[in-house]
Amino acid sequence: xKSNDSYLNPYLAGFGLGLVLLAAIVLYxxxxxxxxxxxxxxxxxxxxxxxxxxxxxxxxxxxGSGNKNPMYHWLVFEVIGVIVGGLxxxxxxxxxxxxxxxxxxxxNQKRLGFAVLGGALFGFGARLxxxxxxxxxxxxxxxxxxxxxxxxxxxxxxxxxxxxxxxxLWI
Amino acid sequence: MFPxxxxxxxxxxxxxxxxxxxxxxxxxxxxxxxxxNSKKLAMTFYFRxxxxxxxxxxxxxxxxxxxxxxxxxxxxxxxxxxxNPTYIWPGIVGGVIMGAGFAIGGYCPxxxxxxxPTLKKDAYFNIGGAMIGMMIYGELSPMLEDFYKSGFMxxxxxxxxxxxxxxxxxxxxxxxxxxxxxFFSEWVEKKMAHSGGPS
Numbered sequence: 001x002k003s004n005d006s007y008l009n010p011y012l013a014g015f016g017l018g019l020v021l022l023a024a025i026v027l028y029x030x031x032x033x034x035x036x037x038x039x040x041x042x043x044x045x046x047x048x049x050x051x052x053x054x055x056x057x058x059x060x061x062x063x064g065s066g067n068k069n070p071m072y073h074w075l076v077f078e079v080i081g082v083i084v085g086g087l088x089x090x091x092x093x094x095x096x097x098x099x100x101x102x103x104x105x106x107x108n109q110k111r112l113g114f115a116v117l118g119g120a121l122f123g124f125g126a127r128l129x130x131x132x133x134x135x136x137x138x139x140x141x142x143x144x145x146x147x148x149x150x151x152x153x154x155x156x157x158x159x160x161x162x163x164x165x166x167x168x169l170w171i
Numbered sequence: 172m173f174p175x176x177x178x179x180x181x182x183x184x185x186x187x188x189x190x191x192x193x194x195x196x197x198x199x200x201x202x203x204x205x206x207x208n209s210k211k212l213a214m215t216f217y218f219r220x221x222x223x224x225x226x227x228x229x230x231x232x233x234x235x236x237x238x239x240x241x242x243x244x245x246x247x248x249x250x251x252x253x254x255n256p257t258y259i260w261p262g263i264v265g266g267v268i269m270g271a272g273f274a275i276g277g278y279c280p281x282x283x284x285x286x287x288p289t290l291k292k293d294a295y296f297n298i299g300g301a302m303i304g305m306m307i308y309g310e311l312s313p314m315l316e317d318f319y320k321s322g323f324m325x326x327x328x329x330x331x332x333x334x335x336x337x338x339x340x341x342x343x344x345x346x347x348x349x350x351x352x353x354f355f356s357e358w359v360e361k362k363m364a365h366s367g368g369p370s
Contacts (some may be wrong), residue, residue: 007222010204010221017230017233027174032197038298041302077190081190081192081193081195082285084288085194096288100292103213119278120307122276124272127304127308130262142231144330145327145330163213167217
């Protein structure tokens with residue numbers, strides 16, 4: 001399948017992304033991230049419903065016990081940036097469009113159901129692995145972190161294997 | 172002299188502004204690469220469109236080379252830079268679960284977030300799913316605590332240390348690996364384009 005021509009050349013996009021990651025490391029001393037900010041949103045909601053629960057579960061307490069605001073964290077501001085940056089690029093390229101992207105063989109409803117399931121698995125796995133494709137694979141990959149490379153390679157091998165099982169969703 | 176934030180003892184609000192700007196560029200390039208579109212991401216797994224592999228490995232070797240040069244010439248204090256700790260078992264099992272989630276959901280959390288402003292309905296459902304998965308993890312966390320802390324191999328374990336090689340040699344090997352992936356990607360995309368229909 002030929003990609004839409006308005007996309008940036010992948011090597012150029014990767015180079016740009018690499019420079020952004022380098023800037024994050026050199027200027028801020030941390031890499032990039034995504035899933036952590038989603039977790040912070042979850043803890044914020046849970047805290048609004050039951051602050052005692054967040055205080056009692058030590059994993060959640062780490063994000064937002066007592067007076068700690070889970071959202072007052074660099075990762076949350078970075079992710080707000082990601083959303084705004086995505087919007088700017090999408091507007092410039094004319095790609096802001098209410099749509100469902102999926103394979104030709106499945107209904108929208110099915111696609112959305114599987115999007116939830118896949119997201120739930122990814123979210124769960126990202127907590128277990130202490131980060132997702134951004135924080136572990138990209139950032140840890142560039143700093144040559146041992147565990148990050150193990151996670152990244154496992155992630156891609158399994159994704160290729162599972163894609164074969166779930167072929168009907170996409171092609 | 173780097174990381175700058177530590178050097179300047181930057182206050183939290185300015186750190187957050189810096190993070191926002193970095194995120195802005197991160198999101199911009201993700202969307203430019205086409206990562207707001209789940210179909211384009213998933214096509215990587217069917218060898219039809221290898222953009223994910225190309226972008227990811229170009230980004231890794233670019234940043235890695237920069238970090239290596241900056242630290243070798245003494246501009247970047249590596250011990251001040253965050254390094255992912257290695258807990259090998261939860262890292263690998265997490266990788267397995269994320270890999271399955273990627274193939275089924277089409278997005279990873281970062282790319283799903285880029286699908287939000289570009290109004291991809293499946294991205295909204297995917298991020299909603301990620302929130303559910305993380306909520307479940309939080310609830311199960313007391314039970315998973317022992318496993319979460321298992322296989323600890325060091326808070327700053329690196330590939331060079333593990334293999335007993337210098338960072339330069341490892342970086343060179345990573346670059347060779349990336350180049351091999353690029354050549355394979357170009358070759359397989361052409362092959363799939365010629366063979367046409369589904370395989």
